Amino acid sequence: MTAASAMSQGPRPSLSFGLQLGPQTVPWSELRRWTLKAEGLGFDSVWLADHFIWGFRHTPHQIVEMWSGLAALAASTTRIRLGSLVASVTHRNPGITAVSAATIDQISGGRFVLGLGAGWSEREHRAYGIPLPPPSTRMAMLAEAIQICRLLWTGDRVSFEGKHFHLDDAACEIKPLQNPLPILVGAMGEQIGLRVVAQHADIWNMVGGDLEVLSRKLGVLDRYCEEAGRNPASLRRSIEVPIAVATDKVTLQRRLERVIQHRGYPPERAAEIIIAGSPEQCIEKIQRYGELGVSEFMLITLTPFDDDELETFAERVLPAFKQNAIGSGEAS
Numbered sequence: 001m002t003a004a005s006a007m008s009q010g011p012r013p014s015l016s017f018g019l020q021l022g023p024q025t026v027p028w029s030e031l032r033r034w035t036l037k038a039e040g041l042g043f044d045s046v047w048l049a050d051h052f053i054w055g056f057r058h059t060p061h062q063i064v065e066m067w068s069g070l071a072a073l074a075a076s077t078t079r080i081r082l083g084s085l086v087a088s089v090t091h092r093n094p095g096i097t098a099v100s101a102a103t104i105d106q107i108s109g110g111r112f113v114l115g116l117g118a119g120w121s122e123r124e125h126r127a128y129g130i131p132l133p134p135p136s137t138r139m140a141m142l143a144e145a146i147q148i149c150r151l152l153w154t155g156d157r158v159s160f161e162g163k164h165f166h167l168d169d170a171a172c173e174i175k176p177l178q179n180p181l182p183i184l185v186g187a188m189g190e191q192i193g194l195r196v197v198a199q200h201a202d203i204w205n206m207v208g209g210d211l212e213v214l215s216r217k218l219g220v221l222d223r224y225c226e227e228a229g230r231n232p233a234s235l236r237r238s239i240e241v242p243i244a245v246a247t248d249k250v251t252l253q254r255r256l257e258r259v260i261q262h263r264g265y266p267p268e269r270a271a272e273i274i275i276a277g278s279p280e281q282c283i284e285k286i287q288r289y290g291e292l293g294v295s296e297f298m299l300i301t302l303t304p305f306d307d308d309e310l311e312t313f314a315e316r317v318l319p320a321f322k323q324n325a326i327g328s329g330e331a332s
Helices: 003-007 028-041 066-076 094-108 122-128 135-154 193-200 211-227 249-263 279-292 307-316
Strands: 016-020 045-048 081-084 112-117 158-161 166-170 183-186 203-207 236-245 275-277 294-300
Touching: 016 028, 028 045, 028 066, 028 307, 045 066, 045 294, 066 081, 066 094, 081 094, 094 112, 094 135, 112 135, 135 158, 135 166, 135 183, 135 193, 183 193, 193 211, 203 211, 203 294, 211 236, 211 279, 236 249, 236 279, 236 307, 249 275, 275 279, 279 294, 279 307
Parallel strands: 016 045, 016 294, 045 081, 081 112, 112 183, 183 203, 203 236, 236 275, 236 294
Antiparallel strands: 158 166
């Protein structure tokens, strides 16, 4: 079954748009300003990254720690949803992650999405003395971490005996307001990663906007969902992708070159694998993602932040799509 046919089993999800603001290489005041601006412009979500070193080397830039930044943004905003994109399972014990996520969900009034991933930067782990097991081990850790979070959020006292993590009469004394609090998994591997997504995630996230790659991975993901006895339509699809939008060609080329330099994309293909062009061209590209079943867009923003580009997207692209925040279940 193809991704498109799987999504046709149920109503097509409405599209929502968020900003990926990390790694957070700006002063806290600027991070807060842009989050409030995004909220005012009608964006649905803001996401921070779980990294401590930008470019995984030392730079003169500040880096706002993800959990601290999310908690502060939760207290500073009123409507926009907040998420981790993504918290590395290697950085913290999953029991502590569960408590942190529940706390932020309480502070935000039920607006948090827990994004989890397996971690990957050898340089960053070495710098902080954090073990980095092989990929297959990290994926197994991720699967256990998701189970632990859900057990702690719903149970009183929890014991868990896994291969990598253990709980002994543990508790999450503060519960999420959302029931359930959505879990997003960022994984790309077609042998193991997407199996973990199909078995455990509420939302899948892919980095990069190559439509051919996306289509293939969605087909694999649908198959794994069916093997797990799950309706593929029950898994939301999201994509983390840069934008370059402008109403004139000169500005567009400047913004596209900025993305190419920052992300290292091949110049001849960059316009094809990101959301780039005039507002009308961006709308058309987003519709192509939507036809494949993508319902959430995390737009990668570069620093220094470009206010004019953000306003152009909000005023000329967002109105073309109905917006509902990701994982927007009622809080209980």
